[in-house]
Structure formats: structure tokens, C-alpha cells
Amino acid sequence: MSERPTYTPFHPRWYRPPVSTWWWLKRPSSRAFILRELSSIFVAWFVVFFLLLVAAVGRGEAAYQEFLRWATNPGSVLINLVSLLFVVFHAVTWFNLAPRAMVVHIRGKRVPGKLIAASNYGAWVVTSILVAWIILAGSR
Amino acid sequence: MRAAIAIAETNPRLRVAVVSKVYPMRSHTVSAEGGAAGVIAADDSLDEHAYDTISGGDWLCDQDAVDEFVKEAPQELLRLEHWGCPWSRTPEGRIAVRAFGGMQKKRTWFAADKTGFHMLHTLFQTSLKYTSVVRYDEWFVTKLLVDDGRVQGVVAIELMSGKIQPILAKAVILCTGGCGRVFPFTTNASIKTGDGMALAYAAGAPLKDMEFIQYHPTGLPFTGILITEAARAEGGWLLNKDGYRYLQDYNLGTPEPEPVLRSMELGPRDRLSQAFVKEVEKGRAIDGPYGAVVHLDLRHLGRQVIDAKIPFVRELCQKYQNIDPVKELIPVRPVIHYVMGGVHTDIDGATPLAGLYAAGEVACVSINGANRLGSNSLPELLVFGARAGRAAAEYASTQTDPNSSLLAQAEDERRRLERDFLHKTDGAERLATIRTEMQETMEQGAGIYRSGEGLTRAADRLRELQERFRNVAMQDSSRTFNTELTAVLELSFMLDVAESIVHCALRREESRGAHQRTDFTGRDDERFLAHSLNYRNSDGSSRVEYLPVTITRWLPGERVYGR
Amino acid sequence: MDDRITLRLARYRPEEEAEPTFEEYEVPCRKDWVVLDGLNYIKDQLDGTLSFRWSCRMGICGSCGMTVNGEPKLTCETFLTDYAPGPVRIEPLQNFPVIRDLIVEMTDFMQKLTTIKPWIVRDEERPLAEGEYRQTPDEMSEYMQYSMCINCMLCYAACPVYSLDPKFIGPAAIALAQRYNLDSRDEGSGERLDILSQHEGIWACTFVGECTEVCPKDVDPAGAIQRYKLDAALTSLKSFLLPWGAR
Numbered sequence: 001m002s003e004r005p006t007y008t009p010f011h012p013r014w015y016r017p018p019v020s021t022w023w024w025l026k027r028p029s030s031r032a033f034i035l036r037e038l039s040s041i042f043v044a045w046f047v048v049f050f051l052l053l054v055a056a057v058g059r060g061e062a063a064y065q066e067f068l069r070w071a072t073n074p075g076s077v078l079i080n081l082v083s084l085l086f087v088v089f090h091a092v093t094w095f096n097l098a099p100r101a102m103v104v105h106i107r108g109k110r111v112p113g114k115l116i117a118a119s120n121y122g123a124w125v126v127t128s129i130l131v132a133w134i135i136l137a138g139s140r
Numbered sequence: 141m142r143a144a145i146a147i148a149e150t151n152p153r154l155r156v157a158v159v160s161k162v163y164p165m166r167s168h169t170v171s172a173e174g175g176a177a178g179v180i181a182a183d184d185s186l187d188e189h190a191y192d193t194i195s196g197g198d199w200l201c202d203q204d205a206v207d208e209f210v211k212e213a214p215q216e217l218l219r220l221e222h223w224g225c226p227w228s229r230t231p232e233g234r235i236a237v238r239a240f241g242g243m244q245k246k247r248t249w250f251a252a253d254k255t256g257f258h259m260l261h262t263l264f265q266t267s268l269k270y271t272s273v274v275r276y277d278e279w280f281v282t283k284l285l286v287d288d289g290r291v292q293g294v295v296a297i298e299l300m301s302g303k304i305q306p307i308l309a310k311a312v313i314l315c316t317g318g319c320g321r322v323f324p325f326t327t328n329a330s331i332k333t334g335d336g337m338a339l340a341y342a343a344g345a346p347l348k349d350m351e352f353i354q355y356h357p358t359g360l361p362f363t364g365i366l367i368t369e370a371a372r373a374e375g376g377w378l379l380n381k382d383g384y385r386y387l388q389d390y391n392l393g394t395p396e397p398e399p400v401l402r403s404m405e406l407g408p409r410d411r412l413s414q415a416f417v418k419e420v421e422k423g424r425a426i427d428g429p430y431g432a433v434v435h436l437d438l439r440h441l442g443r444q445v446i447d448a449k450i451p452f453v454r455e456l457c458q459k460y461q462n463i464d465p466v467k468e469l470i471p472v473r474p475v476i477h478y479v480m481g482g483v484h485t486d487i488d489g490a491t492p493l494a495g496l497y498a499a500g501e502v503a504c505v506s507i508n509g510a511n512r513l514g515s516n517s518l519p520e521l522l523v524f525g526a527r528a529g530r531a532a533a534e535y536a537s538t539q540t541d542p543n544s545s546l547l548a549q550a551e552d553e554r555r556r557l558e559r560d561f562l563h564k565t566d567g568a569e570r571l572a573t574i575r576t577e578m579q580e581t582m583e584q585g586a587g588i589y590r591s592g593e594g595l596t597r598a599a600d601r602l603r604e605l606q607e608r609f610r611n612v613a614m615q616d617s618s619r620t621f622n623t624e625l626t627a628v629l630e631l632s633f634m635l636d637v638a639e640s641i642v643h644c645a646l647r648r649e650e651s652r653g654a655h656q657r658t659d660f661t662g663r664d665d666e667r668f669l670a671h672s673l674n675y676r677n678s679d680g681s682s683r684v685e686y687l688p689v690t691i692t693r694w695l696p697g698e699r700v701y702g703r
Numbered sequence: 704m705d706d707r708i709t710l711r712l713a714r715y716r717p718e719e720e721a722e723p724t725f726e727e728y729e730v731p732c733r734k735d736w737v738v739l740d741g742l743n744y745i746k747d748q749l750d751g752t753l754s755f756r757w758s759c760r761m762g763i764c765g766s767c768g769m770t771v772n773g774e775p776k777l778t779c780e781t782f783l784t785d786y787a788p789g790p791v792r793i794e795p796l797q798n799f800p801v802i803r804d805l806i807v808e809m810t811d812f813m814q815k816l817t818t819i820k821p822w823i824v825r826d827e828e829r830p831l832a833e834g835e836y837r838q839t840p841d842e843m844s845e846y847m848q849y850s851m852c853i854n855c856m857l858c859y860a861a862c863p864v865y866s867l868d869p870k871f872i873g874p875a876a877i878a879l880a881q882r883y884n885l886d887s888r889d890e891g892s893g894e895r896l897d898i899l900s901q902h903e904g905i906w907a908c909t910f911v912g913e914c915t916e917v918c919p920k921d922v923d924p925a926g927a928i929q930r931y932k933l934d935a936a937l938t939s940l941k942s943f944l945l946p947w948g949a950r
Contacts, residue, residue: 007717007718009301009302010619011301012301012302012621012717012802014717014802015715015717015722016800023863023866027774029911030911030913033911033913037909100915100929100930101933102933162766166764166765168759168764170759170763170764170853171759218835219831221836222829222888223822223823224823224888226846228840229838231839232837233837233839233842234835235835254763257763257853268822329758329759329764330757330758330759330760363735363760363761365760460735460737460761460779462734570747615751616752618718618752618803619718620716621803621804621806622754623753623755624752
């Protein structure tokens with residue numbers, strides 16, 4: 001049933017391997033890549049979650065309490081926990097890659113990549129502490 | 141590539157076809173490591189470069205050609221700088237130069253230790269700018285088309301489709317490089333099979349000085365990977381099995397801790413290779429799995445110097461031999477590196493056959509004489525590539541279109557290839573066996589030291605191999621990328637070139653530069669201050685004639701090193 | 704010392720078959736033998752019809768890239784002993800059409816290479832009489848890494864974006880564009896940006912990073928592309944904020 005391949009001496013017939021839908025399962029590095037691409041959905045989810053929060057606050061105390069009740073049910077907590085893991089994964093891979101895109105010169109000398117990554121992480125930690133402080137101080 | 145750019149710049153209306161059996165960036169220039177000589181230092185002069193070249197070549201260089209060469213070399217290297225070649229720099233941002241074997245002054249430009257790589261990629265990438273340059277990548281040339289006494293094109297196989305077709309041209313420039321693969325141990329890539337030399341020879345152009353084959357003293361055994369001279373210029377030592385710097389026994393100076401120009405490890409390549417053979421004879425070499433070796437010692441330089449100055453050497457040793465030169469001795473032996481001879485050309489790259497030009501290792505101008513100095517071959521391909529390009533462009537501009545009778549010739553060639561190889565069903569000889577036997581014959585008969593007896597025996601063996609070649613078996617009849625077909629054609633080229641080497645070597649009854657005869661140990665300027673010209677007779681046999689060397693200013697003297 | 708190892712080779716004979724098949728050959732497995740030595744042993748001693756490209760056997764000509772056990776590799780620097788006891792699966796580079804056996808078609812790359820203008824672009828050529836351009840070692844080190852590409856095509860074989868969209872200009876070509884952009888002698892970055900900021904240029908890259916992983920010469924094309932994106936973004940931001948300023 002399969003056709004005999006057509007071939008004329010002066011026109012080579014190239015074989016184009018089909019790309020499987022599951023190509024990314026073949027290699028560990030491409031699995032990691034797809035996970036990373038997937039993490040953007042969870043980043044988006046956090047944005048939506050935050051917008052819902054803001055909307056709830058805007059609609060008054062009752063709506064806010066309603067939102068909190070919804071946010072603390074086990075399902076939502078699970079989703080947010082998974083999302084947090086993905087977002088951390090996203091952030092860590094991003095910071096590790098950052099030095100490759102950012103080349104900074106200070107007084108004509110190229111700043112080493114590790115320093116750039118470290119300062120990114122540093123900024124992350126500082127921001128996190130700052131946010132934590134605002135929240136904790138506010139709750140007291 | 142340099143010639144193609146020169147044509148495009150000389151006459152933009154000419155259409156240039158670059159026909160190559162590999163993609164241009166695969167060409168073997170890519171492997172050159174050390175550097176390219178051109179006078180720029182304030183304490184240096186063109187005359188000194190010329191003198192080093194001529195004395196290094198044992199007075200077999202044509203001195204008018206050397207004069208032109210040393211004059212144009214810095215210009216060409218500078219032009220390459222303007223095209224983007226990343227030459228290594230001084231802290232102030234000027235071109236840096238390093239010392240090199242056989243050169244009295246520092247004049248070798250380098251791009252770390254990948255000089256050839258950077259030169260080739262710069263040339264290739266720059267050539268993309270010229271729309272008149274059309275590439276025929278992976279087309280294998282099988283024949284030069286000659287009619288009316290002029291070369292008017294080639295027949296080539298498009299490897300991808302197997303189509304055999306003529307490419308007509310008003311002029312043809314051969315830039316196919318050397319023929320190291322006729323020997324078993326060589327730094328040359330698998331593509332260096334002397335194609336251009338054999339094509340020109342078959343078309344009636346003479347080959348010149350083919351007996352002069354340069355061994356590089358430091359190659360890795362088995363792979364033939366080259367450990368650049370820069371490793372010795374930076375202070376590497378050659379040691380025998382007793383850990384002794386044996387070169388001091390061969391009139392090459394006295395050992396100093398720091399490298400001294402033109403002395404010891406920085407002596408010329410032929411002397412170093414010859415010293416190796418003597419060490420082996422004295423039983424002072426080290427026995428390795430692939431025969432005798434000596435050791436190259438870089439350990440005293442330390443990791444920092446090695447990584448800063450010769451990182452590629454370390455990379456090669458680790459990646460391909462599993463040795464770390466920071467901690468271990470490197471086993472090395474002389475390996476075939478370069479052929480001084482080639483297609484006979486004048487100073488403009490023109491061969492005696494009208495319409496045929498040659499430049500680079502395939503050609504013999506001759507500036508390399510009996511022994512090429514390290515870092516002269518890269519500027520040679522620039523200087524004479526450009527000259528051949530300009531000369532061919534001017535010649536082509538005056539020519540009429542190629543004759544149509546060439547198409548019949550091309551048709552004959554197509555039938556020959558099909559009959560003798562593609563459609564061949566009989567044949568009993570294995571291709572690889574003939575090739576291996578040819579390589580062994582060349583090593584035994586035409587190696588570092590030669591004798592009349594050994595050369596005669598080699599000539600007989602090669603004749604016999606030519607006969608057996610007719611009976612070679614072909615397994616592959618496919619049209620698509622038939623690499624067995626290219627291998628068999630390359631073998632036929634190599635057999636012709638090998639015969640030419642042996643014939644020229646047999647008739648040169650003297651020792652000069654890279655050609656050392658045990659039965660004629662002295663240089664004989666009376667009889668042999670001349671180039672050998674090897675012609676093919678119409679009946680297929682060969683004859684050798686002699687052409688006097690052009691001497692302008694420097695009379696032949698003694699080659700002195702280490703004093 | 705003289706162990707043996709089995710090579711499972713992808714064969715494709717366009718005149719006879721519609722798609723590739725596998726064939727097995729047994730070759731010596733010596734300590735200093737690379738995959739390419741095994742292939743040459745097969746071609747010389749066992750089967751003369753096997754087709755593959757090779758030349759320098761020292762990792763600089765870029766001819767011998769193939770897929771070894773699923774990973775793109777230069778076969779001249781891939782030791783057989785690392786895969787003992789075998790078998791080793793050898794296929795042509797992925798993401799390219801296969802011409803025959805282990806040989807792929809790469810005209811596409813050669814054409815893309817020309818479009819990014821990989822040569823020094825100057826408004827005015829510098830006369831030879833004025834000598835060399837001054838370029839300090841620091842200025843050189845800016846682009847040196849990106850000039851080390853040997854066009855071996857491993858990065859294209861590893862790039863999922865190229866496999867899904869063959870119009871993508873691809874890692875090696877973009878890294879080469881960046882090599883010229885960062886060269887202090889060059890004035891062509893504007894022209895190149897116009898070409899590379901198109902859809903199939905830098906923005907098609909999703910920063911998989913595989914190109915950099917497989918590169919045998921540490922060129923880091925992924926880094927080059929990301930740097931390019933940053934530069935491109937800054938350039939367009941500047942021209943938005945300062946529309947009257949010269950680019």
C-alpha cells in the first residue's frame with residue numbers, strides 16, 4: 001500500500017523526519033524547558049488572583065471576607081501552593097539565565113556573571129523582606 | 141576565497157564560481173594554528189624576512205617572488221584586519237607579533253592559536269558580501285577542460301544529486317591545498333588528497349619541486365593532530381627517553397631555560413624532524429602504541445602561561461588524546477605537514493597552461509624552496525591568492541566565451557565516470573587496502589631520509605598499485621552523495637601525486653632542505669640549484685626537467701642555526 | 704584493549720527506501736577511538752556504501768556533527784569508550800532534511816548566514832595606509848566568544864524553535880550577527896537589527912538554552928540572542944522616548 005518512493009537521478013529525495021507532538025519528552029533538558037514555559041500559566045494565575053483580590057477590596061468589607069473564605073479553602077490553597085512552586089522555579093531559572101543577557105561594564109571592566117546573578121538574587125531577597133515587613137508590621 | 145574576492149574587486153562584471161568539494165568553512169586552512177608572518181615591528185625589515193625565508197628554503201626559493209611576497213604580506217594581513225580578522229593585540233590595541241621557528245625577528249601575526257580558523261572564516265564571511273561570487277558547495281571536480289591550448293572550465297559532480305556536469309569558465313584558479321594524505325601520519329585533513337595537483341598534471345601543466353615534503357616535528361601519534369610550533373616558541377622542550385634535550389647534539393645550539401630564536405626547539409622544522417630519526421636510530425626514543433615517539437614538555441610553563449598563550453594546545457591534548465600538558469608529557473613524532481612543491485606557477489599564479497592559475501599550497505611559486513618556514517604559508521595564500529585572482533580577472537576579461545566543443549569533452553568524462561566507477565560491477569581490490577599500501581610505501585620510500593634504492597622500490601610499488609587500482613571494487617552505485625565515488629577518485633589523484641613525488645625525489649641526487657638522501661648527503665649547487673618540473677607525457681609516462689632558480693641578491697650559503 | 708562495540712547506524716538510501724532504517728555494525732572499541740574512527744572503520748573494512756561527512760578530526764572544521772544516542776555531538780570528539788558496552792545509536796543531525804545516511808541538507812543555514820551581513824560594515828572604508836584599527840584586548844574580548852563558531856549545526860539540531868519553525872534564523876547566525884555588532888570596528892548593527900528584529904529573528908527565540916548546552920566551542924548563542932533582545936528593546940525604547948535623537 002505504501003507508495004514506492006519516487007526518485008530521479010538528479011533530484012535527491014530528502015527525508016524530513018516528522019516532529020512528534022511528544023518531542024519534548026525525549027530529553028531531560030527539553031522537559032525542563034516545557035515546564036518552564038508551562039510555569040507562565042501559573043504566573044498568570046497569580047496576576048488574576050491578585051486582581052480578584054483588589055476587586056474584592058474595592059467592593060467593600062463583605063466582599064473581601066467572602067474572598068478570604070474562598071482563598072483559604074483547601075482547593076485554592078493547593079492551587080496557590082503549586083503555583084508558588086512554579087513561580088519560584090520560573091524565578092530561579094530566570095535569575096540563573098539573567099547574566100547571559102545582561103552584560104554590565106563598570107569602569108571598563110566586564111562584571112562577572114556570578115555577580116550579576118548574585119545581585120539579582122540579593123534584590124529578590126531584599127524585596128521579599130521589605131514586603132514581609134510591610135505585611136507583618138501592618139498586621140500588628 | 142582570497143582569489144574570489146580579488147576577482148570580484150578587479151572586475152565586478154565577471155561572474156565568479158567557487159567550486160569546492162566541501163563547504164568553504166570546512167577547508168583545511170581552518171586547522172592552521174600558529175600564525176602568519178608579515179613585517180610590522182620597528183626593528184624588523186623586509187630584507188630580513190626575505191633572507192630568513194630564502195635561507196630557510198635552502199636557497200631553492202625564487203628570490204624575486206620572495207621579495208614580492210614579503211612586501212605584500214603585511215599589506216594583505218592588514219587588509220584582513222580591516223575585514224574583521226581578530227588578530228591578537230598588544231595592551232595598546234595594536235597588532236601583536238610573536239616569535240616563530242626559523243624567523244630571526246618577531247613578525248608572526250596570530251589570532252590566539254586559531255589563526256587559520258579566524259582567517260578562513262573572515263575571508264568566507266567577507267566573500268558573502270560580493271554578489272558576483274556564486275558558490276558551488278560540495279561539487280567535486282574530476283577534470284579540467286582544455287581546448288585550443290587553454291583551460292576553459294571543469295567537469296564536476298554535484299554530490300547531493302550525483303549530477304555530472306561541466307562548469308565552463310574563461311579562467312580557472314586552483315586553490316585546493318596540499319596532498320598530505322598520500323602519507324600515513326599527517327596533520328592534513330581527510331580532504332587533502334592533492335586533487336588540484338593531479339588535475340593540473342593530467343591537463344598537461346607541470347608539477348614543481350614535489351620531492352620537498354615538510355614534516356612537522358610535533359604531531360600527536362595516530363591522529364596526526366598538530367601541536368603548534370607556538371608551544372615551543374612559548375618555551376616547550378623536546379626530550380628523549382632520558383629526559384634530555386637532545387637537539388643540542390645536532391648542531392642546533394645550546395639549551396637555555398628561555399626560548400632563543402632560531403636555536404634548539406626553535407630551529408627549522410626539517411632539522412628537528414631529522415634529529416628525531418637519529419634519536420630513534422640511537423635507541424633513545426620512547427616506544428608507544430603507534431611506534432616511536434619523543435616527549436614535548438610544557439609542564440614548567442605552568443597552567444597560567446599555557447591557558448593564556450596556547451589554550452588550543454591544551455584543549456587538543458585533553459579532548460583527543462586524554463593528556464593534560466599542565467601535568468603530563470605529550471608524546472609527539474614528526475608528521476607530514478606541508479608540501480613545498482605544487483603546480484608550477486609564475487609570480488602571478490599563472491601556470492604554463494593558458495587560463496590555468498593556482499595559489500596556496502597547491503601551487504609552487506616558489507617562495508618556500510626546499511623547506512617552508514612556519515607562518516609563511518598563511519600569508520602566501522593571501523598574497524598569491526590575491527595576485528592570481530587579479531591576473532585571472534584580467535586574463536578572463538580579454539577572452540572570448542568558451543568553445544562549445546568542450547561540452548563533448550564533458551560528455552566523455554561523464555561516460556568515463558559512469559563506466560569506470562558508478563556502473564562497475566567487477567573488481568576485487570579493496571579501496572582502503574590500496575590506499576593504506578600507498579601510504580606505507582610513501583613513508584618507507586620517501587620519508588624523512590631517502591635513498592636511490594628505496595625510491596626505486598617505491599616507484600615500482602606505486603606502478604603496481606596503479607595497476608591494481610584498475611581492479612578496484614565498487615560497492616556503491618548510488619547517485620546521491622556517493623562518498624565511495626569521491627574516495628576512489630581521490631585515491632586516483634593521490635596515486636598520481638605520489639608517483640610525481642617519488643620520481644622527482646629519485647632524480648634529485650643531493651640533500652637539500654626537506655629532501656635528505658642517505659646516498660647523496662651534501663647539497664649540490666652545481667647540478668641541482670634548480671627546480672624539478674614533472675610533466676606528464678602524452679603516453680601517460682612522466683618526465684622531469686630542471687628550471688634554474690632565480691637568484692637576485694642572496695648567493696647560496698650555509699644554513700646556520702643556533703649560533 | 705581490543706574490546707568491541709556495536710554501532711546502530713541510521714541508513715537512508717533515497718533511491719531504494721522511503722524512510723531510514725537501522726543497521727548494526729561491530730567495530731573495535733579502543734581507548735583513543737572516537738565515534739568517527741568507528742565510522743571510518745566501517746566504511747573502509749565492512750561497508751563502503753556508508754555515507755557521512757568528515758575532514759579534520761580535530762574539532763575545528765565542523766563537518767562531522769551527528770546525533771549520538773539522541774544527543775547532537777561532534778563525532779570526532781566523542782569517545783567510543785564513554786558509551787561502552789554499547790550499542791551506540793548514531794543518526795543524522797535532527798531538524799534537517801536527510802540527504803542520505805548520516806548526511807543532512809544545510810543550504811538553509813548557508814542562505815540565512817548571508818542575510819545577517821556577517822562582515823565588517825563601514826560608512827567609510829579605512830585606507831590601508833592608515834594602518835590597523837586600534838582595538839584593545841578588552842574590546843576584543845567583547846566579541847571573541849561569538850567569533851568561535853565553526854558552523855557545525857549542533858545548535859540548530861538542538862533547537863526546538865527551529866524544529867517547529869524552520870524560518871527561524873537560528874542560534875549560530877544570530878550569534879555571528881552579534882559577533883560583528885560587538886566588534887568596535889563595525890558600524891552595521893543598525894542594518895542587522897532591521898533584519899533580526901523581524902518575527903523569525905531574535906523574538907522567535909524562547910530562550911530554551913539548548914544551543915548553548917550542545918555548543919562544542921562554548922559560543923553561547925543563547926546568551927548572544929538574549930543580549931540582542933535587550934539591546935533591541937533598549938534601542939526601540941530610546942527611539943520612542945527620544946524620537947528626534949539619532950539612532
